[in-house]
Amino acid sequence: MLGGTLDPALEIGQVEWLCHFRERRVTMYYSEEKVAAAGHRILERLEEPGFWPEVARKTRERIRELRAAGERARLAGEKNSNQELAGLARNLQTKHIAMMQLRTIPNILDYAHPRHKNLIQERLENLLSGVEPDEQRAAHAFTVLTSWPEGTDATEEFLDALRTGSSIARNPQAVKILASEQDPEEKMTQLRSQAPEAARAIEEHRRKFEWLSYIFTGPPGWDMLYFTGLFSEMVGHGADKLEAEVRARQTHGSELEKEIARVREELGLEERDFQLFRALGEMVFVKTLGKEATMQAMYNAEGLFREIGRRAGLNLVQTQFFAYDELLAFLERGEPLPAGIATERGRECVMITTPSGNQILVGEEAKRAVPEKKEEVIELVDELHGTCASAGYGKGIVRIVNTVADTEKMQQGNILVSEMTNPDLVSAMKKAAAIVTDRGGLTAHAAIVSREFHIPCVVGTQFATKALKDGDEVEVDASKGIVRVLSRAG
Numbered sequence: 350m351l352g353g354t355l356d357p358a359l360e361i362g363q364v365e366w367l368c369h370f371r372e373r374r375v376t377m378y379y380s381e382e383k384v385a386a387a388g389h390r391i392l393e394r395l396e397e398p399g400f401w402p403e404v405a406r407k408t409r410e411r412i413r414e415l416r417a418a419g420e421r422a423r424l425a426g427e428k429n430s431n432q433e434l435a436g437l438a439r440n441l442q443t444k445h446i447a448m449m450q451l452r453t454i455p456n457i458l459d460y461a462h463p464r465h466k467n468l469i470q471e472r473l474e475n476l477l478s479g480v481e482p483d484e485q486r487a488a489h490a491f492t493v494l495t496s497w498p499e500g501t502d503a504t505e506e507f508l509d510a511l512r513t514g515s516s517i518a519r520n521p522q523a524v525k526i527l528a529s530e531q532d533p534e535e536k537m538t539q540l541r542s543q544a545p546e547a548a549r550a551i552e553e554h555r556r557k558f559e560w561l562s563y564i565f566t567g568p569p570g571w572d573m574l575y576f577t578g579l580f581s582e583m584v585g586h587g588a589d590k591l592e593a594e595v596r597a598r599q600t601h602g603s604e605l606e607k608e609i610a611r612v613r614e615e616l617g618l619e620e621r622d623f624q625l626f627r628a629l630g631e632m633v634f635v636k637t638l639g640k641e642a643t644m645q646a647m648y649n650a651e652g653l654f655r656e657i658g659r660r661a662g663l664n665l666v667q668t669q670f671f672a673y674d675e676l677l678a679f680l681e682r683g684e685p686l687p688a689g690i691a692t693e694r695g696r697e698c699v700m701i702t703t704p705s706g707n708q709i710l711v712g713e714e715a716k717r718a719v720p721e722k723k724e725e726v727i728e729l730v731d732e733l734h735g736t737c738a739s740a741g742y743g744k745g746i747v748r749i750v751n752t753v754a755d756t757e758k759m760q761q762g763n764i765l766v767s768e769m770t771n772p773d774l775v776s777a778m779k780k781a782a783a784i785v786t787d788r789g790g791l792t793a794h795a796a797i798v799s800r801e802f803h804i805p806c807v808v809g810t811q812f813a814t815k816a817l818k819d820g821d822e823v824e825v826d827a828s829k830g831i832v833r834v835l836s837r838a839g
Contacts, residue, residue: 361391
């Protein structure tokens with residue numbers, strides 16, 4: 350377990366975070382006054398020439414170092430002494446903290462606004478309104494200018510899935526098996542015996558990318574059943590369509606760069622203003638890289654955590670619910686790691702992160718520490734307003750998706766409505782005609798994924814999951830940040 354504060358060298362100030370962990374979900378609480386002060390200080394620093402490019406460079410460097418630390422931890426085992434395990438754990442802790450101290454910047458810019466409208470976004474939208482009065486065109490320009498041409502690991506996973514799916518789609522026996530009504534486990538059994546090349550391709554894709562669903566503890570949310578279902582659906586589109594999508598994806602970065610240049614020229618943006626747009630785009634991108642690096646490092650570090658757990662008499666998940674300092678105290682001084690504490694933290698706990706260290710609370714202490722939520726009476730309104738995270742238009746049937754179990758409800762073309770998305774929900778998000786969330790800003794998970802997959806998205810509506818129900822029909826005019834109810838479920 351690990352919290353995150355700001356790098357003191359940034360000269361931005363510090364923010365205390367309260368993280369409420371419960372059932373693989375995290376809710377963040379913070380001082381609105383301190384976050385607002387830090388957010389406005391970041392805006393000031395972004396005006397300084399060279400500030401953001403240097404922060405971006407350091408963040409990317411620290412991301413690479415975290416991935417390397419996770420890879421080293423993966424090789425831990427019985428052969429290592431306690432001191433060697435402690436060295437691996439301390440290295441992982443150091444690299445993780447260093448990366449989080451910079452990756453926290455986009456979060457603060459989101460949270461500093463009372464409605465989670467990223468502070469830079471608000472400034473840039475005001476700037477655009479002065480040069481582009483048409484609201485739809487301005488929204489498109491904003492999306493283009495704040496998009497980033499490099500791909501993330503999630504982008505690479507999707508591209509690899511398309512390639513793998515197009516190959517499998519040219520194998521008639523594999524297509525016949527995947528299109529059958531059998532359960533995913535039986536499909537894989539038949540593929541291994543009747544279409545082994547297809548089975549190996551699916552297993553290889555899983556091996557390379559299952560870590561992308563690794564949240565805070567194992568196992569990964571994407572298991573073999575998930576990947577079998579993914580390719581069962583994918584091959585139904587046919588090899589030619591999948592290959593066309595691969596070609597389009599491969600040229601996306603270069604085409605985006607051309608569109609960015611075109612929009613900039615059309616709007617006549619000055620260099621200073623243009624660089625602020627690009628800073629926000631890269632900020633969203635490196636935040637995604639940082640999150641992916643954390644998931645990959647924690648996935649790879651299972652070797653280290655398993656071995657520490659074996660020596661302490663704990664299972665993997667129990668071990669992962671101890672802080673690094675507690676694991677180091679066990680390895681270096683023999684201090685106990687009580688299984689009961691880990692199990693209780695796994696059910697529910699609160700971590701308070703401050704510059705001086707972390708405090709972890711459980712039980713009644715944890716419950717008292719979580720701020721009380723005001724009970725709101727939500728009327729079934731016909732129109733909701735939020736922030737445009739990805740421009741576009743979508744129309745369809747609402748599905749409320751907050752958990753992995755909810756993803757089974759999603760059909761292609763539905764409108765996914767969620768309190769706040771996470772990597773466990775990506776499979777459902779890819780099917781959505783549009784995405785709507787209660788919480789989050791421009792750098793939130795829903796915003797990032799929707800841009801990756803070109804899905805219209807409105808974030809920060811406050812109460813969409815309460816105002817809308819499964820089966821409602823809505824239209825999402827993401828460019829304007831509006832969700833309209835067309836009809837109610839019977």
